[in-house]
Amino acid sequence: MTPPHTPVDRLLRTGPVPAEAVVDEFRELALPLAEQLTGKGFRDQWEALAGLGVLRLDPPEHTAREEGAPGPVTRSLAMIEGIGLAGVDPGVVYALASQVFGMQYPLRAVLPRDAWHSLAPLTDGRVLLCHALTERKGGSDPLSMDTRARRDGNGDGDGYVLDGAKTFITAAPVADLALVFARTDENRSPFALSAFLFPVDTPGVTRADAFAKTALPGVPMGELAFTGVRLSADRRIGAEGSGLAILASTTTWERALLLGYALGPMRRTLARVTEWAAGREHFGRRMGASHQVAARLSDMALALHRSRTLLYGMAARLDAGTPTRRLSAEAALTKISVSEDYVRLTGHATALSGVRAFIADSELPADLHSPMAALTYAGPNDLLRVGVAREFGLPVEN
Ligand SMILES: Cc1cc2nc3c(=O)[nH]c(=O)nc-3n(C[C@H](O)[C@H](O)[C@H](O)COP(=O)(O)OP(=O)(O)OC[C@H]3O[C@@H](n4cnc5c(N)ncnc54)[C@H](O)[C@@H]3O)c2cc1C
CATH class of the missing domain: 1.20.140.10 (Butyryl-CoA Dehydrogenase, subunit A, domain 3)
Incomplete structure (x- = not known):
């Protein structure tokens, strides 16, 4: 049986939030899972929670048509709040929020329609993304990054060869696809970086072991190293030099x-x-x-x-x-x-x-x-x- 709302919940429900019903719905949906999933591997938890629809950006059609229905972003936030409220491991909820807000929404805005549709398996949890920016030298200053994507002189001239490493990356040990930021110009200019999206099993990519992390231990964190990784030009997102804008x-x-x-x-x-x-x-x-x-x-x-x-x-x-x-x-x-x-x-x-x-x-x-x-x-x-x-x-x- 669903636990009743506490006085704290009742107090908060007086706020100007148009999504309380979604929070309640996802809290109830996730409550049995929170218990069943305790002690399960990250990927099992991910897939089970994705099965609730948390990674879907567009609400089901009948929901979207309802009067006063929250917008898609508000709904995503309410779904995330609901599953967190159910007691699902915070590391897993963090990872879901990171993929939905930090990757899926911005990618949808920038990718051509076909490329976005080819990422449909993201929304049911079969494919997992990671956002690879930080390097050992530091994370706060992207323009000092060492990871480089050079034009591939040996191939059709249109692709890139990627070398470098990204570290402290959430979900890197388990991700299928990586969104990687790399230098395509040696200058420290706003147009020096480009963004690439490619499978982590591309030849030349190696994953290091997960770090033993003290915060959010429920989601693994790791490193991706790139040695002569050949990427076709269609792995680049947006124009060359638009990496900082995408970031x-x-x-x-x-x-x-x-x-x-x-x-x-x-x-x-x-x-x-x-x-x-x-x-x-x-x-x-x-x-x-x-x-x-x-x-x-x-x-x-x-x-x-x-x-x-x-x-x-x-x-x-x-x-x-x-x-x-x-x-x-x-x-x-x-x-x-x-x-x-x-x-x-x-x-x-x-x-x-x-x-x-x-x-x-x-x-x-x-x-x-x-x-x-x-x-x-x-x-x-x-x-x-x-x-x-x-x-x-x-x-x-x-
Ligand atoms: C739980 C967790 C998950 C993460 N997941 C990812 C991920 O998925 N992908 C990814 O790319 N990265 C990830 N990171 C890395 C994160 O993005 C970096 O830690 C962050 O960008 C900061 O970089 P840094 O740790 O090298 O800190 P630094 O850049 O070394 O900064 C550390 C501190 O130094 C001080 N400082 C440094 N320079 C200045 C300055 N000029 N002015 C004032 N103060 C300064 C500040 O107090 C700052 O907090 C994650 C980190 C954590 C903790």
Whole structure:
């Protein structure tokens, strides 16, 4: 039986979110899976959750026609929130959000129709994508990348030979297709990079073992090395030199919505800690009778409310067709705010849980690494702040 809504859920449902029914629907659909999938491999979990339709960008036709139906992006966000709320491993939900928002939506916008349709198996989970940008030397400065795609002089002259390596890539150990950014020009110019999409089993591509990651351990992370990888020109996305523009689009989508994956875990944490504070006897009274405890819980609710409002606001802007180039500052601000609120909320929960926060099989274990990692991926917050200030016209560079 589906657990009833907690008081926290009821409070949040007063927000301006047109997608509550979708959140509820996917929470209910994912609840049995969350239990069945515990301990299963990443790929099994991925396919089972994809089977619910989370990777489908367009809603079923009958749903799309309903009056007041949320737009596709809002619906995707609500599906992600719902499965997170059901208690599915946050690493898997993160990976789903990363593929949907950071890859599928931006690729659909840029690929020719036929090429996009050939990627249909993405939507049912049979094919898995990874987004390969970061290199060992660093991730924040794409123009310093070493991975190079040179025009292939030996072939038909139209293709490329790719050499280099991408590291710290989510899902690289299990992905079928990689979206890879490489240098096609030696200059440090906005047109120096190009984007390529190709199968990870292309000759010359090797995968290193997965890293033992402390944040989001439910999704593997790894490295892809490229040695003389021959790519035909149709593996390039967009024009040669348009890689930075494509990257700007994938990262804006990511910054706008990837942290939608955190809404479910944030809501679950707040509900769990509220219940604990309401029931625990302490100093001859219930713990929740303390104003300090109550204030921490209210601050957690504030962090969640703010995050939800910002994320659904971004989804609405994208549903309205706002071009990503006009959303870069808003997306960066959303990413900064939600990631820092996720850390803040988890910090309060950890404080209120006492020692139980550090006992793996207690009723209140804390995961501090995963929220902290959100300060780094999709652009470190320190650097995003610099970028936002630059958009105000400040003469500030990274
Ligand atoms: C969970 C997780 C998943 C990831 N998945 C992917 C993926 O799928 N694909 C991918 O390509 N990458 C991925 N990454 C890598 C991520 O994109 C990079 O970590 C990120 O771009 C930052 O690069 P870096 O770690 O090299 O940090 P750096 O660039 O070294 O920056 C680290 C810190 O140094 C400081 N700093 C550095 N330079 C400046 C400056 N000029 N001004 C102010 N402060 C500065 C900031 O505090 C910054 O946070 C993932 C990372 C994590 C944690």
